[in-house]
Amino acid sequence: MRLNHSFLSTFLTLYAALINTNANANANAETTSTSTSTKIIAEEEHEIGYIQSLKLQIPPLESVTSEFQQIEIYESKHYGKVFVLDECLQLTEKDAPHYNEMLAHIPIMEYIIMSMNMKKQKRIGSETQTETRMDMKPLKVLVIGGGDGYVVAELLKHSFVESIDHVELDQGVIDVSSDHFPWAKDLWKNEKVHLHIEDGAKFVQQKANALSESESTSESYGYDIIIQDSSDPFFYEDDGSLTILPSNVLYSDQHFQALFQLLQPNDGILMFQAETYNIPSNLEVIKEWRGTLDNIGFRNARYGTISIPTYPTGQIGFYVANARAADANADTECTTDDKSSDGRTCIGNHSSSLLASEEFDMKTVTKYFEQMIGKTKYYHPKIHRSAFDLPLWVEEYIY
Amino acid sequence: MRLNHSFLSTFLTLYAALINTNANANANAETTSTSTSTKIIAEEEHEIGYIQSLKLQIPPLESVTSEFQQIEIYESKHYGKVFVLDECLQLTEKDAPHYNEMLAHIPIMEYIIMSMNMKKQKRIGSETQTETRMDMKPLKVLVIGGGDGYVVAELLKHSFVESIDHVELDQGVIDVSSDHFPWAKDLWKNEKVHLHIEDGAKFVQQKANALSESESTSESYGYDIIIQDSSDPFFYEDDGSLTILPSNVLYSDQHFQALFQLLQPNDGILMFQAETYNIPSNLEVIKEWRGTLDNIGFRNARYGTISIPTYPTGQIGFYVANARAADANADTECTTDDKSSDGRTCIGNHSSSLLASEEFDMKTVTKYFEQMIGKTKYYHPKIHRSAFDLPLWVEEYIY
Known part of the structure; x- marks a missing residue:
């Protein structure tokens, strides 16, 4: 871009x-x-x-x-x-909700759905919903980049988000955003938000090193959710040569490994900006990132899509991945029984939101989201579910 | 555009x-x-x-x-x-499947799902699928515009499409497309395809008049599916003035009324190109078209979205509507019980694909589509279902 x-x-x-x-x-x-x-x-x-x-x-x-x-x-x-x-x-301002609401609410809602037994809720009835809401454990979130503040502002709408470490390289971006964007006014004065003006990759690496050295298994070191809202990692010049951009370090194997270490081992969720599928070199790295996440130990790395007119080709994507143990998610993997002769019927089984599972009733989840958050502009549980439904050629290339 | x-x-x-x-x-x-x-x-x-x-x-x-x-x-x-x-x-050639596969397969698949008792199929098991396939009645389709031939070519992949009336204004478009696009080669020589080099609006009006005059109730006059693949109906100049384009006649109340008359009264389906929601004047007419369709007697007019990088803002939409009696679809309408205090929980109930209904098992429908059609590039049943899940601000404006 x-x-x-x-x-x-x-x-x-x-x-x-x-x-x-x-x-x-x-x-x-x-x-x-x-x-x-x-x-x-x-x-x-x-x-x-x-x-x-x-x-x-x-x-x-x-x-x-x-x-x-x-x-x-x-x-x-x-x-x-x-x-x-x-x-x-x-x-x-007009289409920022498309990107930022998805980056903030998708990992939170995936976390909630995973944590709560919504199926049980459905059976017991709607009376118990308020209680469930109270049962949510306080969440620790790390946001890397996104100095415009939109993602952080959306996260704060969830009352059980207890603390947000926000790492942004440039104090200038924070200052200008505070002055001009309504959502960012006084945002970093919120006592839940801890702003770190630092290099995101270094911040993460230092935390991960400290964690390794302490050999601690204490949960107090871990984040429940990490959101990486970075600029593009590379681009191609007109002469075909590749230019590596500063945020490339946020997409290295080493960095993803460090993010994995910083996430809660059972239910931590990683969300990061993952480019458009409409550019061949991007699509290639989208596929590679999935392999990298898988090798590190992330499970269910799913590429989702957002429509946004002011980004090139009108589309940008993200990855959501779970830092939980492999066997805990066996039921969402493809099985031989699911496959037709060419294996295509399994499409979606390994790439879906938890909301696509029959276990979760859309109506219950929607009521829950509205009670909790109220008004959004782009995000709602139906578009959360649909974001993972990709054009078939994209789906087949990535998975 | x-x-x-x-x-x-x-x-x-x-x-x-x-x-x-x-x-x-x-x-x-x-x-x-x-x-x-x-x-x-x-x-x-x-x-x-x-x-x-x-x-x-x-x-x-x-x-x-x-x-x-x-x-x-x-x-x-x-x-x-x-x-x-x-x-x-x-x-x-690269992104044409995005638009054209959706315009062709969505109405056909909605028709199939509506016609077949897929729920029953699911219970009986997969063995009966081949029989069901044989049970489909032969379909009569009308395609207006789309002289590039892509939509017609996709329709012919469905063996039970018996005949296609294809109305295109410009023989030149047919000739150039035949020479250059692989899908169009020999397309109009297919005995199922009847090419009419005519003005689409006039063709429809004449057919509708003939039908009224004959006072016939014979089903032989009706189409099962009408697909309107037209260019833009209007645009705004740089000075803010509105310019009406030739295809505007394909979006008049009178034309939609005539299309309604030409469709089978119980299960006919209309599909038409319906612009991007990212331009305010377009969004306004998108909403108006829904009102027009509703007034004429169409039911379940649903706006769906397609990602396509080479169209402005990377997004284009379509309408699908049923020409069936209102009471036949009562179960898909919003009810008071579905609504939360602000009515938003009902979102989706009146705007979804039949595939979003719990009655239909995605796995069964996917297997059915693959057996029937084989390889597509953009369309598959999951993206069919998801196409109707719009950004919340768009959903709230249209419905």
């Missing part, structure tokens, strides 16, 4: 000139504010010959050069405020 | 110049074929300030000016052959 800057800057300059020419040629309602003009931000996927652009109003509302990057906030006509890092679109 | 041509043509010229400059500056593997260059095709959604572009190889493989439009086929590096009408992208 990165640009070839030398090329694109020329393109953007020319294009911006055209846009302005066009605006002047058409004397219409849009030009009443003559002091406001527009610029175009573009994201090019060289690998597939795809370019996506968005009109932003200039000048930016904010432009800060931090130790690590240029941080900008723009206003836009349709997408609300747009958050840009080094000329790359990170988030728009 | 249309362009402001005067503006975009200038942009494209400049952009193409840049692309070529860039290619020359980087002496790499891509420039070995010096006789091939690229051009950019762009689609701008003025309403949301969104532009999407795709690189095509020039010269085009084919360029024909028909009575109605300019028809072109380009080669592309990642998306295979690209089909372009009047500079608007219609289809790429």
